[in-house]
Amino acid sequence: MHTGPLIPPSLRATALIDLAALRSNVAALRAHAPGAAFMAVVKADAYGHGMVECARAARQAGAEWLGAATPQEALALREAGLPGRILCWLWTPGGPWRECVEAGIDVTVSARWALDEVVAAARAADRPARVQLKIDTGLGRNGAQPADWPDLTRAARAAEREGTVRVTGVWSHFSCADEPDHPSIARELTAFRTALAQAADAGLEPEVRHLANSPGTLTLPEAHFDMVRPGVAMYGISPVPRLGGPADFGLRPVMTLAARLASVKRVPGGHGVSYGHLYVTPGETTLALVPLGYADGVPRHASGTGPVLVAGKWRTVAGRVAMDQFVVDLGGDGAAPGDEAVLFGPGDAGEPTAEDWARACGTIAYEIVTRIGARVPRVYSGEAA
Numbered sequence: 001m002h003t004g005p006l007i008p009p010s011l012r013a014t015a016l017i018d019l020a021a022l023r024s025n026v027a028a029l030r031a032h033a034p035g036a037a038f039m040a041v042v043k044a045d046a047y048g049h050g051m052v053e054c055a056r057a058a059r060q061a062g063a064e065w066l067g068a069a070t071p072q073e074a075l076a077l078r079e080a081g082l083p084g085r086i087l088c089w090l091w092t093p094g095g096p097w098r099e100c101v102e103a104g105i106d107v108t109v110s111a112r113w114a115l116d117e118v119v120a121a122a123r124a125a126d127r128p129a130r131v132q133l134k135i136d137t138g139l140g141r142n143g144a145q146p147a148d149w150p151d152l153t154r155a156a157r158a159a160e161r162e163g164t165v166r167v168t169g170v171w172s173h174f175s176c177a178d179e180p181d182h183p184s185i186a187r188e189l190t191a192f193r194t195a196l197a198q199a200a201d202a203g204l205e206p207e208v209r210h211l212a213n214s215p216g217t218l219t220l221p222e223a224h225f226d227m228v229r230p231g232v233a234m235y236g237i238s239p240v241p242r243l244g245g246p247a248d249f250g251l252r253p254v255m256t257l258a259a260r261l262a263s264v265k266r267v268p269g270g271h272g273v274s275y276g277h278l279y280v281t282p283g284e285t286t287l288a289l290v291p292l293g294y295a296d297g298v299p300r301h302a303s304g305t306g307p308v309l310v311a312g313k314w315r316t317v318a319g320r321v322a323m324d325q326f327v328v329d330l331g332g333d334g335a336a337p338g339d340e341a342v343l344f345g346p347g348d349a350g351e352p353t354a355e356d357w358a359r360a361c362g363t364i365a366y367e368i369v370t371r372i373g374a375r376v377p378r379v380y381s382g383e384a385a
């Protein structure tokens with residue numbers, strides 16, 4: 001729990017990132033999957049929390065692997081000096097295969113064109129590429145179709161024999177792991193086991209077979225295989241709000257988003273507030289201006305609904321969220337410019353949570369934290385000694 005001011009004096013707003021909470025979340029998640037290796041998924045700037053700092057903290061907490069979506073993210077991790085295993089998976093033709101091979105990054109291949117490009121890159125780099133093969137077990141996104149899998153695994157094995165490739169992993173991704181009784185889960189587990197057997201038939205011996213995201217890590221032990229790949233839960237957000245909040249899974253939210261009031265003023269009743277005058281003051285009142293808007297990732301859908309802790313109480317965004325700012329009506333309460341408004345945090349100092357914002361905006365908490373913009377400085381606390 002935070003005591004004292006959250007925001008350094010010269011800043012208008014900050015996303016406070018509690019790295020001690022992140023490390024403790026990694027430990028809690030590892031305890032749910034004791035036999036499995038741990039991949040800390042740090043794509044999308046670590047879901048808005050700051051990729052390099054969170055990757056370092058996850059490593060300190062024992063994460064053997066880092067997971068990135070794009071090769072550019074993976075290369076940035078390496079350039080920041082993070083050693084060890086890094087996997088990325090979202091490739092397009094002509095991508096930086098050679099750079100990744102030379103940086104010792106594990107790359108994901110879902111189709112023949114990708115295998116051909118990585119083999120060419122390995123030849124050019126004169127070192128074998130570490131390749132993980134992805135099967136589509138039913139999500140319908142990336143990954144080889146089961147019909148194409150035997151051919152892809154045989155081609156990868158042939159590349160292994162000629163020394164251009166080492167197949168280090170076979171993996172897939174669930175479609176509905178956040179709905180623990182969904183019938184697709186058993187189907188996708190079966191499809192994954194079939195794909196593993198076919199990969200073995202082709203002669204592949206991957207180091208890691210993996211399938212579980214955060215909900216799979218927390219609720220599906222049969223899906224842990226050799227490694228789990230949690231993202232959102234590592235940032236202290238419940239991946240299955242229906243089953244429980246973060247504390248029910250031993251997790252603590254990592255991000256607190258706070259701003260200093262930029263204006264506090266008395267206005268008469270009948271005063272329109274923000275673009276379109278969607279809100280009109282019901283009587284004489286105090287309006288406070290929060291200097292964060294949709295350019296900072298405060299969803300415009302929060303207009304009239306987003307919750308904010310100001311002057312000791314939950315208030316609601318009054319009228320439209322603008323690009324840089326929004327207003328809250330303090331009713332009869334007082335506040336001063338510079339006072340802190342907390343949009344969301346762990347919730348134990350009375351502030352709303354990212355989950356509260358997700359509910360108010362009709363989205364998921366993943367999207368709330370991930371979209372917090374680059375204009376909001378991240379301020380880190382809880383670094384390991």
Ligand SMILES: *Cc1c(COP(=O)(O)O)cnc(C)c1O
Nearest residue numbers: 041173213214229230231232233
């Ligand atoms: C984003 C992602 C994850 C992490 O998912 P969470 O639901 O955030 O745990 C795991 N694996 C892949 C392939 C992903 O794209």
